[in-house]
Amino acid sequence: MTAPLEARELSLIREGNTVLDGVSFTVAAGEIFALLGGNGAGKSSTLLTFLGFLEPSGGQVLVNGISVDSDITTVRDAIAYLPEATSLYGHLNAYENLDYFLDLAGKSAGRVAIDAALDRVALPQEARTRRLQSYSKGMRQKTAIALALLRETPILLLDEPTSGLDPVAIDEFHDLVKALAEGGQTVLMVTHDVYGACQVADRVGLLRHGKLVGSFAAENGKRIDTETVHAAFAERETA
Template sequence: MNHPTFALEAAGVTVAYRSSPVLDELRIRVRPGEIYALLGGNGAGKSTTLNTFLGFTRPSAGTVRVCGIDVAADPRAARAQLAYVPENVALYEHLDAHENIEYFLRLAGTPPTPGAIETALDAVRLERAAWRRRLGGYSKGMRQKVAIALALARAVPVLLLDEPTSGLDPQASSEFNALLHTLRARGTAVFMVTHDLLGAAEVADRIGFLERGRIVHECAAHGAERFDVRDLYRRYAGTREAA
């Protein structure tokens, strides 16, 4: 495959349930090594956007591409480029972190090379003492680390996250942000759906505001110069009132 410019791309994507559009000619582009946060009020279409990237929802118009692969034409190939971490990570409670990752890698037909799982668990900074403990006793932040370690072990170029910081305490949130920066440095594209404006302002390179299935505003951080949080809040409040 040649190197596509965009890791994720929605071009003119329309999704409608019972004729009213939920996504309305949506246009989103995320580059490799970019962290993109999608914000919007309840019902704005954030989950539907995730579902179209995952190939679970088929647009009636427009194109969705993952690393240049048209999701409608080859959903399996497109999905192989993605790791999806839902709000409540679904892993096996009775297996430990190591076993979970090994199980899902084998299920995907990509058994781990020696040391790959340990490297991934180290990269997400899951404390070593927990590696062989069943997930049943894990906190939300720890589960999330295991899910992201699985993405690292699969070496996928794109990570999709749904409400990743909801329910995380400040320490876990800051560890999560550090982890996203590690992924970004590796060239992974991160697309996250969130209501957490402050978290997004801290970690994202670009923020898109979704309102009634359209990006009504998009803004970028420039290196050390971060977002103007008051301005973001004003825009976000606008989308929430409209929703």
């Protein structure tokens, strides 16, 4: 079966610097893959190549078996992307944001469907008619996830999705991502948070200076061991 996401010997040069160097991985349907790495490791750049915003200088990125450069529209239609800072509008409320961004994506949804999505992410009813500038980071993330749900994309790309969230909001967010994956969505998340990666991911790839230097998989129904990954992360960072 074709993997929803695949990087094949992906290399990337940005302004003369090698940012990714021969990175290969696949993410299977319904799988949560976390790319873990320190600042500047190339995590965000990896997501941007899957979206076609950065062009590989070597290798390939494929979405549902389609090379990103060959059909950017189909590729972007398949992906919901949560950047580090949400791109939603602070001066609009949740309904207005969702209407607007769904329209941009060539979709529409009635109030009932929008409320159902906001229920699913547990955004409080009273907040929905408030401008997003009054929201906590967690509430903005929920709204962004609701948009992804309404777009019904098979693939979700998340850039540091839990940074700045409090521990309860992080747990809620992880539960939501796991539920989406159980529903068949494919998730590629990038993060510098060892604990979060191990808590949510089926597989963790360790990225250091643009190279994939380690891989850890959840086995026998157990989560990936945080200590093991932390040790590898720390070792690699100082090596």
